[in-house]
Amino acid sequence: MDKWKMYMEIQQLIKQGFSKTKVAEKLGVSRSTVYRNLEKSPSEMAGWVESLKTRSKKLEPYKELILSWLREHSDMSAAQVHDWLQEKHEDLKIGESTVRSFVRELREEYQIEKVTSPRDYEAIPDLPMGEQIQVDFGHTKQKTHDNRDEKLNFIAFVLANSRYKYKEWLDRPFTTQDVIRAHENAFKWFGGIPRELVYDQDSLIVVSENGGDLILTKEFQQYKETRKLNLYVCRKADPESKGKIENVVGFIKHNFAKHRVFHNIDSWNEQGWRWLNRTGNYKVHNTTKKRPVEVFSLEKQHLRPITKDIDLINNYEHSITRSVHKNNTIRYLSNRYSLPLGTFNKFENVCIKETEDKELIIYISQTGEIIAKHKIPEGKGQLVKDRKHSRDRTKGVGAFIDTVTNQFTDKELANHYLETLREKYPRYIKDQLQIILRETKENNENILSAALSECIKRNLYSATDFSDIVSYLKRQRRVDDTTTDNDQMVAPLNKTSGWVMETEAQKRKVDTYTDILEGDAV
Template sequence: MDKWEMYMEIQQLIKKGFSKSKVAEKLGVSRSTIYRNLKKSPSEMAEWVESLQTRRKKLDTYKELILSWLQEHPDMSAAQVQDWLQERNPSLEIGESTVRAYVRELRHEYKIEKETSPREYEAIPDSPMGEQIQVDFGFTKQRTINNKEVKLSFIAFVLSNSRYKYKEWLDRPFTTEDVIRAHENAFKWFEGIPGELVYDQDSLIVVSENGGDLILTKEFQQYKDTRKLNLRVCRKADPESKGRIENVVGFIKHNFAKHRVFHNIESWNEQGWQWLNRTGNFKIHNTTKKRPVEVFSLEKQHLRPVIQKINVINKYENSISRSVHKDNTIRYLSNRYSLPLGTFSKYETVGVKESEDQHLLIYIPETGELIAKHKIPEGKGHLIKDRNHTRNRSKGIDAFLDTVANQFKNKEAANQYLTTLREKYPRYIRDQLQIILRETKRNSDDLLSVALHECERRKLYSATDFSDIVQYIKRQRQVNDTVNDNAENVTPINSLSSWIMETEAPKREVDTYTVLMEGDSQ
């Protein structure tokens, strides 16, 4: 029902003697909507409806971009649309209701149905401030820039009262040592330790419930005693005990990770922490109606301070150590494996362990930090090298940037754009440049120029954004070519855009109804 139809329906129901509350209930709207409509005369309502049809909306600038997201990902939520917009345009200030309404209109206009899978939860009371953190694991399958699929794992933490969150990702399964390290990072993020930590039954932490007397893994029991943690493990089929973290895991999957392209685990984690600050902990919570970051400023005062620093020593099961040679390699089973340049000057030995997928994991024993991962070959006497280990990645960026800029017709504009990328992603500029270079080899000069102009105009400073815009323009041109091929046989009746034809049934002018209403009210 459009606004004018609703206005007429409200007027008719009121004249029939229905109360305002009954009218609101019958039409499925709020009473404030009824009051607003009753305050307007028919002529005022007609002018307002007409102004809505011609008024430019705040998100019209991003209409084509949002529409491309919805068409490619029909299950995309309005909340994720808002997060993606603000990720690409940090200065954009837009309300949640505005984005929801705009996305709803686009879905209706272009007939894009949203897929949903609702789940019911039972309400439980809030814990006191500083009392509880809930912890859980999750995993997602992401597409890489090469359109391959990779499985990622994450651990998430949430303070039960403020809903303030933290998360970490790995591109391999978590070990107990990884879990302990994530706890240390989480306590640093939260600036303290809660009264209790609530977990699901996970083999990385719990060996057995033992009738309520928990038997923990050896490593986690030692960590629990050192940190003096109070643990509680949920019983099976008892999701309500950790409903907060269940929601957080779903929020991370569907708002942050869904449809996002994976490049490498370092940039993925960095994007995740930016998302926490921008959306995860800043967005107003649907239940508390408060921003988690604001409530956290009070709750952190109730946490137990982290006094001592713990060095988490990685004790991989069946792991061994190897000496680092001056050519930055190690020897393992008659083969040599490369390490990042500079490893020899920092470490005398490293730890190694074979993974289940036939890879050799090389890590720093003191911290457990993974520094290299190689496929174990068949045979002996091989030198297995990672090309990223053969050069100093801090050098040659200027030359690389210049090489990429030369692929564009307007080198000066390209240089300015790439320089902005370098300022925004100093740690990942080489990855950014490689993505753009790949696009320049696949596409025409004209298409690249249009994409560069669109990115500058929309202030989209990211290689993935540039790639998205290139693909979007290509799709648009393919649709336009199809429309042009059939132009001789098709006569558009009413064109709203260059690639969509719409036909509308004849409609009577609003003035006709205005005259009738005003005549009836005299």
């Protein structure tokens, strides 16, 4: 409607005794528009209307772009136009009322009518902060870049007090596991858990109402108990109980998803989360007249904190346990399945779960940590082994030698000795290293260094020889300590170590044996 003509009609209706609300209803404008017009005198109104003819509009540079959207999508709302402008031009700062006025003028000028389908809602009093999150599902059909129709599904969450929102999309139907994962992501997004969650009667969550005693799906029941959730499920044909989330579902469909081109699910979710920050949680709410993000800064303080992370794969099935055998395997359906080396020494039992894809998942019940995955074979009596569960026999020896070398003061000499053992005992090198490592843990550096020097000096390249020399040195040190205490220390006859005298065999000349054989010796 022409602004001057509207001004005159408002003045006439007021003079006829109509209230400002009735005037707004008759002319199809807002009450604030009526108030603004009544504040102006005829001369002020005339001057303002004249100034509009020469004043450039802020959205004029975007006129053709907005027109192309309205012509292609005649049912497009001004709010969605505002969001698309912000998405394409992040630096554009403009109010929604300006966009709404500009879109209305374009529709009138170019005769683009808007198709609407109004729906009635009943007002529900606001709940206390942190009291409730409402949850619901929705789906849309989106055009792809090659003009195909792609059906997308989403789950939406909204905090009842602040109207702060979260949503997650899939390009396939949701499973109960998907719903549980979405809940975990939502709780992280909100930074906590409310006192109550409100749902519709979705088959992924609820099996039966059972006269008020809800029977949940097995997985969701386990999740409910793990997170200690308090659930409220709406009765059939009772949309008023979750009117807030129904509004959110409609908002997502008509403001975010409508007319948007789908490329892939990852980029679609990324666009959706940016939309939440830009519009969904930032735009002033029509009912509360506040930005959800600002109210949420207070409401999140009333949420129950998330005390621990839970495993999303295994925590929702009743555990099936299997004993770990000493060869690091378990038995399941007449087959053996390998576990990482060392599992037997750490755990007596593990939990298992068979997936729909015939895969066996093996995990630790206390932590939910997955330690092995195997494809379940067709036959029986088989050993199903993951190659990663075997020893790396080349890399392991080198690492083992480095570990033992580091126990000695002279690492270069120790490494030379151990590498020689590796060449001499290639099949038993780990056993050799294990014997020496045991000695390094039980003795001090002085004894180890002395034993290493004596072994190399005497060309004794064997772990058992090394262990014997260590034992002798320890005995000799005890003897030396005793004699020192009694002041009875005996000086050696020569510089040769005493242990050599004890162990060296008596030597005779060859002639002695010849005389014995010939019978000359007495």
